[in-house]
Amino acid sequence: MNASAKPTLAFGPRVRKSPYHAATLRHGAKVFTVYNHMYLPMAYSEEPGRDYWNAVRGVQLWDVACERQVEISGPDALRFAQLLTPRDLSRLEVGQAAYTLITNADGGILNDPVALRVAEDRFWFSLADGDTLLWAQGLAASGEYRVSLGEPDVSPLQVQGPRSADLLAELFGDWVRTLRFYRFREFDFNGIPLLVGRMGYSHEQCFELFLRDGHRGEELWRRLWEAGRPLGVTAGAPNLALRLEAGIYSHLTDMDAATNPFEMGLGWTVQLDCKAPFIGREALRNIAAKPLKRRMLGAEIDGPPLWTGNEHRLPVLADGQTAGYLTSCGYSPRLAKNLAFLMLRRPFDEPGRRVEVQFPDGRRRAAVVNLPWTKRQRQRQGCDKVRQCQAQTQPQSD
Amino acid sequence: MNASAKPTLAFGPRVRKSPYHAATLRHGAKVFTVYNHMYLPMAYSEEPGRDYWNAVRGVQLWDVACERQVEISGPDALRFAQLLTPRDLSRLEVGQAAYTLITNADGGILNDPVALRVAEDRFWFSLADGDTLLWAQGLAASGEYRVSLGEPDVSPLQVQGPRSADLLAELFGDWVRTLRFYRFREFDFNGIPLLVGRMGYSHEQCFELFLRDGHRGEELWRRLWEAGRPLGVTAGAPNLALRLEAGIYSHLTDMDAATNPFEMGLGWTVQLDCKAPFIGREALRNIAAKPLKRRMLGAEIDGPPLWTGNEHRLPVLADGQTAGYLTSCGYSPRLAKNLAFLMLRRPFDEPGRRVEVQFPDGRRRAAVVNLPWTKRQRQRQGCDKVRQCQAQTQPQSD
Numbered sequence: 001m002n003a004s005a006k007p008t009l010a011f012g013p014r015v016r017k018s019p020y021h022a023a024t025l026r027h028g029a030k031v032f033t034v035y036n037h038m039y040l041p042m043a044y045s046e047e048p049g050r051d052y053w054n055a056v057r058g059v060q061l062w063d064v065a066c067e068r069q070v071e072i073s074g075p076d077a078l079r080f081a082q083l084l085t086p087r088d089l090s091r092l093e094v095g096q097a098a099y100t101l102i103t104n105a106d107g108g109i110l111n112d113p114v115a116l117r118v119a120e121d122r123f124w125f126s127l128a129d130g131d132t133l134l135w136a137q138g139l140a141a142s143g144e145y146r147v148s149l150g151e152p153d154v155s156p157l158q159v160q161g162p163r164s165a166d167l168l169a170e171l172f173g174d175w176v177r178t179l180r181f182y183r184f185r186e187f188d189f190n191g192i193p194l195l196v197g198r199m200g201y202s203h204e205q206c207f208e209l210f211l212r213d214g215h216r217g218e219e220l221w222r223r224l225w226e227a228g229r230p231l232g233v234t235a236g237a238p239n240l241a242l243r244l245e246a247g248i249y250s251h252l253t254d255m256d257a258a259t260n261p262f263e264m265g266l267g268w269t270v271q272l273d274c275k276a277p278f279i280g281r282e283a284l285r286n287i288a289a290k291p292l293k294r295r296m297l298g299a300e301i302d303g304p305p306l307w308t309g310n311e312h313r314l315p316v317l318a319d320g321q322t323a324g325y326l327t328s329c330g331y332s333p334r335l336a337k338n339l340a341f342l343m344l345r346r347p348f349d350e351p352g353r354r355v356e357v358q359f360p361d362g363r364r365r366a367a368v369v370n371l372p373w374t375k376r377q378r379q380r381q382g383c384d385k386v387r388q389c390q391a392q393t394q395p396q397s398d
Numbered sequence: 399m400n401a402s403a404k405p406t407l408a409f410g411p412r413v414r415k416s417p418y419h420a421a422t423l424r425h426g427a428k429v430f431t432v433y434n435h436m437y438l439p440m441a442y443s444e445e446p447g448r449d450y451w452n453a454v455r456g457v458q459l460w461d462v463a464c465e466r467q468v469e470i471s472g473p474d475a476l477r478f479a480q481l482l483t484p485r486d487l488s489r490l491e492v493g494q495a496a497y498t499l500i501t502n503a504d505g506g507i508l509n510d511p512v513a514l515r516v517a518e519d520r521f522w523f524s525l526a527d528g529d530t531l532l533w534a535q536g537l538a539a540s541g542e543y544r545v546s547l548g549e550p551d552v553s554p555l556q557v558q559g560p561r562s563a564d565l566l567a568e569l570f571g572d573w574v575r576t577l578r579f580y581r582f583r584e585f586d587f588n589g590i591p592l593l594v595g596r597m598g599y600s601h602e603q604c605f606e607l608f609l610r611d612g613h614r615g616e617e618l619w620r621r622l623w624e625a626g627r628p629l630g631v632t633a634g635a636p637n638l639a640l641r642l643e644a645g646i647y648s649h650l651t652d653m654d655a656a657t658n659p660f661e662m663g664l665g666w667t668v669q670l671d672c673k674a675p676f677i678g679r680e681a682l683r684n685i686a687a688k689p690l691k692r693r694m695l696g697a698e699i700d701g702p703p704l705w706t707g708n709e710h711r712l713p714v715l716a717d718g719q720t721a722g723y724l725t726s727c728g729y730s731p732r733l734a735k736n737l738a739f740l741m742l743r744r745p746f747d748e749p750g751r752r753v754e755v756q757f758p759d760g761r762r763r764a765a766v767v768n769l770p771w772t773k774r775q776r777q778r779q780g781c782d783k784v785r786q787c788q789a790q791t792q793p794q795s796d
Binding site for chain 1: 411431432503535536648711
């Protein structure tokens, strides 16, 4: 190895391995990160855009076992789950999921899990990076709530891409084609216990398989791979370009405890008039009552493709002043554009405005746009069904 | 890159970089992990044992900025800090530190930070891997305690090895030589705000510099490096062999919420008769009242040097039965032995016993021994001063 070689990742016993870990290495996972104390594969092909095109043109398996579940069960499960999030969970049906924010007393964002109502008195929060279980356990220590909290043996695997329904219908049956967006059901796949949900970390057609027995991970992966061969199945990973196109945020990249839901454009997940108490209501009410000082917008950045994204938040300048900062950027092969998320302060938060982004190797010009890109894409394609389902999970925005 | 190349680590904006990150790359950091949402360098030299010998023979800088601080301040700081740990903090003086465990209501271990009393009403818990701040914030949400909680801008840097005092005396003054074990003081180093402590993640002579302004990290590193040149300073990292020799555990590797302090041999950090309440007392009292079902011991393993340690916990067998599991192992160049930590159930937890460890490539024989190795080493060398200081922080064990 020479001095300029890329640093490698230590594989040791402190960081946990996914039940699909051996499979991801076998299929050539080359770049990893660590997420919720687990190894998360990030890239397979070294050819720029290859992983992306494999996802959007075919069917792709993503090891996202690092999305750990906080399980809340017991007589007060609903009341305690509600305490954690400003999204009203009272009408969430068994078998239904919802994108939620976990907020602290200041209205800051601690995590942005998908909440699943697994049973009347059993919820899962499927986490972004962060030990939200410790937050929940700290809150529950008062003994006020009759709940059990834990991290169950659940390892999500996402099946992404336009052929994902074909693959799963072949294996599980045609019922998967009729599964509505953000709905899931229990399924026993030859003894492999699953929850199968129509959801995932993109706005493409995708499904999430919540494996409920880590010992069956290798078998599940192999069965999917074999059935997927005729469809050209590939291994992939949560994709920067796909999430930028879709306006999907990454917790700790784009938002954290110093950010509130409204400036992120996630006010639609906050129900201030929710009947049951939740943490952060007073702070969020105060924030909502005042004009926003800054907000997250999209941007299209000039210049050569930004294949590898950014390593740090980058300053954004307008009219010679600091207008805000860039949190994420990358190149969308499908749109043939560099996309970015910018946190822009007033009065610079206007779609159409020209700004400059200070990259380590120089400034680039950019145009501010509304988020997301895929919504407009879907509208152009007349994908009413997707929009209809999307509306169920984003009641105030779509 | 060929298929057998080691996976690289993704460098992106989600995982934070230490103020010393650029310096570690400049000095050739080749292997990283992620710890408390930060990059942590793990190895510099590819020559087995080189980093280790550099540490034990000279002076070495370790970027451990990933040891984040939970800061507790306010009128109820002592009472709230005490709530978090079974170690009695009432007699901890300002300028004194203590190794502590954070326990949950079941007596399980959530973290093993060093607690520092920075002021009468200000404590830091210098964390192992885990979002203990969320646990503390959850507990404080009741509003019962008048405390502020947060993660301050503090970035620890360790100076390790027999020449560490010489290096720091040269830069800071001779007072560092008289600093007692687990004591620290504030020090303004040409405008760089520090806490300088006599502590670190080894049982060698070592110091920990708690940098209180991340913007000054590069400058601090450069000053240390320049002053260290005549002493042969090197860059290093928390070292597997050093921590094994010293019987220092790694949270999430050797212990976690499923482990209690007594079976780890850390009962000396539990003061059941502590006057103020702490979480887990009742459970710990019950555990202490019964014979232990298992406990952590050392082992010396036969066969070729285990330079790279283990990737998983490994089964331990005795008399054809499962006797427990190995959590960590590695080769100590100084002792010319393979060392390991074994969690052994009764009646297999006896020093002197022969066991077998099931490695992926076959079984190896091992002899069970008491922990740690360096204590005996120190006794042989007659290092009374170290033992005396150690006794202050390990009142019931040494």
